[in-house]
Every structure is written in C-alpha cells, then in structure tokens.
Amino acid sequence: MINVVRNMMLGFVAGMLVTMPAVAQRINFSTFASDDILITQGSVQELDFNQKQAVILGGSNVNILLTDPSAVVFAIEANAEFDITIEITADPWLELLVGQSIYKIPFTPGFSYTNNGSLTEAQAKLQAVPVASGFSGITIPVFHRTGAAPTPPPTPVHAGYVAPKSTVYLFLYGSIAVPLNSPVGLYSGNINIHVFYTTNIQ
Secondary structure, three states: OEEEEEEEEEOOOOOOOOOOOEEEEEEEEEEEEEOOOEEEEOOOOOOOHHHOOOOOEOOOEEEEOOOOOOOEEEEEEEEOOOEEEEEEEEOOEEEEEEOOEEEEEEEEEEEEEEOOOOOOHHHHHHOOEEOOOOOOEEEEEOOOOOOOOOOOOOOOOOOOOOOOEEEEEEEEEEEEEOOOOOOOEEEEEEEEEEEEEOOOOO
8 A cells, every 4th residue: 555655864963163163963754645646855955954054063953944045845746636635754762872872853844735736846935834833643635625605525446547737736844852971873763654545545
C-alpha cells in the first residue's frame, strides 16, 4: 500500500568559535505516498538552522519560522477530487553519539499547508494555514472546497478516465533548544512524512 517516493537527507554545517562550543544539525527527511500521489521537494533543499544563526552555541534557542526562506517545502500532487491525510512523525531530539554517550538537543517541529490551488510555492507560502502545535497529522481536501452546498461524490476510477490533479504545498520548520555545554558535533534526527488518500478510491 505504501510506496517510497523519495528519501532525502539534509545536512548542515555550523561555524565554530574557538572558546565556546558550537553545534551543527542534520535532519533526515523521508517521504512515503500511496497510490498515484507524488511528493516532490520544493526550492529549499535544507532545514538549515545555521541560516538563522551562523554559530549555534550551547544554551541558545534557534527558530526557523514559516516566513523564513529556510523553511522546507514539499509539493504533494494528487487527485483533486479526493481527500488526503498527511501524517508527520518527528524525533523529539537531535542526537550526537560520542563514544558510548548520547547527547540530545530538543527539537520541536512545525508545519503548515496550502490547498487552494496555488500555482507557485511563493504564492502558497503567503496563504499557508498553520497546523496547531501538538498535532502530527491532518486530513484535508486536495483542492479546497468553497460554498455551503455538499460537493458531488468523486468520479469513480475507470478505464480511460484521467482524474484532475491539484497540488498541496506542505511547509516544515521548527525550533531547537541547545543545552548548555553541548559537545561540538553533528546532531541528527528523522522526520517521516506519510501521505495517503482518505477518500475511498475503489
């Protein structure tokens, strides 16, 4: 049922001060989609906290916001007549292994979406709807429905039928809170994105 569409590893490099510890982060993104859903990455290739703060020191908090140019974008193309569910599973920590010790940096993800038929990533970002903190998934129509009247049921899949497509834009960002005296190193974590139809397409 689940087809791996793309697996992306995003790496980061931080500058370091000589007299104080600095850290870098790597978050690994994996995307999974079912049926004919296609997920592609947008113009931003890295969730890079060092674009916000060139040197990340112990005791600092760094936030990447939706409005920042460093927010990561995915375009989800799917049947415009259906609903999809987007589930995001993120590690709560970025980890560094030093010998037998594991050091952790708390990571809080955030995400927003646009499903109004925006034609460009920039337009979609201006109209994005933030998902409340604490939620890890949403179910939305692929193309936003307007009006109070119920929409007709989706056209059944049949031979020769070409379903209309639309694109949902998904924006990911987040924050880290670096503990004091964190060792220098490359901290890593994982974010998995699963997308599947909620509407029965049989």
